[in-house]
Amino acid sequence: MTQLPERAINLIVLDMAGTTVADGGLVEQAFTRAAERLGVEPDLEYVRATMGESKISVFRALFGDEDFAQRANTEFERAYAELVDGGRITALPGAAEAIAELRAEGRKVVLTTGFARVTQDAILDALGWRDIADLTLCPADAGRGRPYPDLVLTALLRTGTDDVRRIAVAGDTSYDMLTGARSGAGIVAGVLTGAHDEPRLTAAGATHVLGSVAELPALVRGF
Template identity: 30%
Template sequence: MTFELAVFDMAGTTVYDPDLVAQALQDALTQAGCHASLADLRALMGYTKPAAIRSMLVAHDLSADDSQVALVHADFVQRMLDCYRTHDAVRPMAGAGEVFAWLRQRGVRIGLNTAFSQDIAECLIERFGWRQRGLIDAAISADRVAQGRPAPDMIRALMAACGVGDATRVIKIGDTEVDIREGRAAGCGLVVAVTTGAYHRDELLVHHPDAVLDRLDELPALLARIGRPNPA
């Protein structure tokens, strides 16, 4: 059996981001009077940003009602849009475009999913030209489904968009423990973690992915070793 769809996370997996997400989240929370550490915020990478904001507000005994969470989230989104549109350090992860092309040449569709809101995701996709260059087939964000990670909703939405009915034919690739849990919840046939983002190898291994890669461009060699898809 071959794979039909590869679902990639964005920041930390296919997008190089030198801690800009955690910094923007910290700045937005600080503006609201919540002084969270970067270490605590990094541990929440991969989760929906409203959920991360609510968690930090509660942890600091601050109001975490819907209106307050929405206010902080709106601040965070604007900071991320400003950053992702212009920051020189933001770029595709090394090998991302090549891996997308390699998979698509072998009949594997490419889906992107993210805990960002759709406007941030589209900002990156447009900046990198991934859709215009025909490198991706679909993209989804946490604000477009009922539940974000670790629920399987985003993966299932991408499967529907790409016409894939069997989750065992899906590869999930991400840089956080919640990416791994998302892949397991969806029943993906292969769940791959990468060390290019929020988590180190040992931190990922405790969540039992099928493989841990140090570079995204190691994925073709992994698939060749396991015989799916045909690497020829």
């Protein structure tokens, strides 16, 4: 492990699905399964528009009723877990290597998600990623999910990072970009391997747009 310069980026907060983990349409498939089980029509247009947001928040917006939103969230998490258990989850090319490289340079890496903890753990187990990062966080760990800054600020507090400007946030959705911008992170990097395109990422606050997370170590070193 190398000694970082005094003002270098020393905390990397990474999204999972679409950023480090290939989604392959699993979120939409899980929403569809959950809607079928609940006897409601899946609003896939809204699901696509809110990719990256905390899933329980999406269901609250869709259905209004808190009890039904909680039921819908439970069904979604169950459906997504079924897809994960069926071998439908893979790491994006270069993601594990990028994380290893960042950590070898002395930087802390935190993986975040809009999923519940049970789903996040299922993904980590399926990939063999339990020890790949310094910390993993879901919305329940932080109080609120994206687009609030809570996940990034919780990562800062739990890793003992001393300055928000020394944080790099990377994700594939506008909600990831809003979270990074609202936290004051020095780098807010959008990646083009997931839900949203470059104009949408930039409009939401991206300071940089990368082809994939594999390009992040070089960006961070040059900051």
